[in-house]
Amino acid sequence: MAEQTSAAAALAGVEPVPGVAKPDPILIADGVQRRFGGLTAVDVEHLEVQRGGITALIGPNGAGKTTFFNLMTGFDRPNAGTWRFDGHDLSHVPAHQVARYGMVRTFQLTKALTRLSVMENMKLGATGQAGERFLRALVPALWRPQEAEIEARAIELLERFRLGHMRDELGGELSGGQRKLLEMARALMVQPSLVMLDEPMAGVNPALTQSLLRHVQELPSMGMTVIFVEHDMDVVMEISDWIVVMGQGRILAEGPPADVARNPDVIDAYIGAGHGDESRFTPAPRRSGTAPAGVIEVTPPDEDEGTEDLADGADRRQEDQ
Ligand SMILES: Nc1ncnc2c1ncn2[C@@H]1O[C@H](COP(=O)(O)OP(=O)(O)OP(=O)(O)O)[C@@H](O)[C@H]1O
Numbered sequence: 001m002a003e004q005t006s007a008a009a010a011l012a013g014v015e016p017v018p019g020v021a022k023p024d025p026i027l028i029a030d031g032v033q034r035r036f037g038g039l040t041a042v043d044v045e046h047l048e049v050q051r052g053g054i055t056a057l058i059g060p061n062g063a064g065k066t067t068f069f070n071l072m073t074g075f076d077r078p079n080a081g082t083w084r085f086d087g088h089d090l091s092h093v094p095a096h097q098v099a100r101y102g103m104v105r106t107f108q109l110t111k112a113l114t115r116l117s118v119m120e121n122m123k124l125g126a127t128g129q130a131g132e133r134f135l136r137a138l139v140p141a142l143w144r145p146q147e148a149e150i151e152a153r154a155i156e157l158l159e160r161f162r163l164g165h166m167r168d169e170l171g172g173e174l175s176g177g178q179r180k181l182l183e184m185a186r187a188l189m190v191q192p193s194l195v196m197l198d199e200p201m202a203g204v205n206p207a208l209t210q211s212l213l214r215h216v217q218e219l220p221s222m223g224m225t226v227i228f229v230e231h232d233m234d235v236v237m238e239i240s241d242w243i244v245v246m247g248q249g250r251i252l253a254e255g256p257p258a259d260v261a262r263n264p265d266v267i268d269a270y271i272g273a274g275h276g277d278e279s280r281f282t283p284a285p286r287r288s289g290t291a292p293a294g295v296i297e298v299t300p301p302d303e304d305e306g307t308e309d310l311a312d313g314a315d316r317r318q319e320d321q
């Protein structure tokens with residue numbers, strides 16, 4: 001299990017019950033609901049996320065984890081509910097503005113752009129996540145004043161994620177694991193205070209998993225709060241300060257790793273969701289077809305159309321293919 005971090009220490013006295021208040025929450029969600037037809041995908045009465053900690057969001061396939069991320073980051077709209085991030089009401093703020101408040105997310109299926117170089121991907125990240133117009137980001141005149149600063153930050157992050165030597169490679173040349181690293185590095189270009197990582201380890205070669213984990217663990221020391229979705233309970237137990245368990249859209253349990261692991265509700269959530277006699281904590285199935293996992297082809301920069309695909313719903317669209 002993780003060494004005692006300062007966030008873990010701050011959470012030590014917090015009662016492990018759903019919706020419990022935290023000493024210093026950076027994100028507070030209230031009454032957040034998202035329905036798709038007759039299905040309630042998210043129904044979160046109250047959730048607080050402790051600043052500076054690593055919070056795992058776990059739950060079986062279809063529990064509503066990605067939908068919850070989509071809602072918080074403006075990639076989807078709720079049927080009801082409000083949430084405050086760092087004191088700001090973000091309930092009606094669109095995705096491209098959410099990043100400017102300091103909240104960014106990565107996607108379950110990576111969105112590293114295969115036809116742009118690693119460095120161009122990073123520069124795109126600096127514009128405030130995926131919402132900004134693609135072309136604009138790549139017109140040097142529009143970012144020249146901060147060009148040197150942006151480039152320096154990109155290089156520093158690429159070095160940190162051991163991608164420095166790949167800066168001129170195309171995104172499409174990277175392995176699945178390297179793409180995950182690139183996506184995380186790119187998200188950090190806006191110097192966020194909260195990063196939401198949706199299955200950052202999924203599809204990553206086991207050789208890279210440990211270094212990816214170390215990178216995630218370092219984020220709080222860089223001043224960031226982390227929420228991550230993960231199916232591998234070993235990973236969850238190793239790096240989390242706090243675990244939130246979702247099932248059928250609701251928060252079923254939350255608490256420090258040791259409490260959650262022995263919570264019967266957690267066991268029920270996994271077994272009760274059709275996982276049957278499988279291991280309770282199986283990884284999410286791969287959902288892409290013949291293309292390498294998580295690759296999204298995007299129109300090259302000289303063509304203006306199609307670039308808004310970056311902005312919304314692409315997770316779901318991609319699965320529909
Ligand atoms: N755009 C959509 N239209 C219809 N149903 C949706 C849509 N997005 C999500 N759902 C449904 O909402 C529920 C929650 O889905 P979600 O992707 O949030 O689950 P998850 O916890 O991220 O699962 P996984 O672990 O498999 O990634 C599922 O039943 C899913 O089929």
Ligand SMILES: [Mg+2]
Pocket residue numbers: 065066067108198
């Ligand atoms: Mg998901």
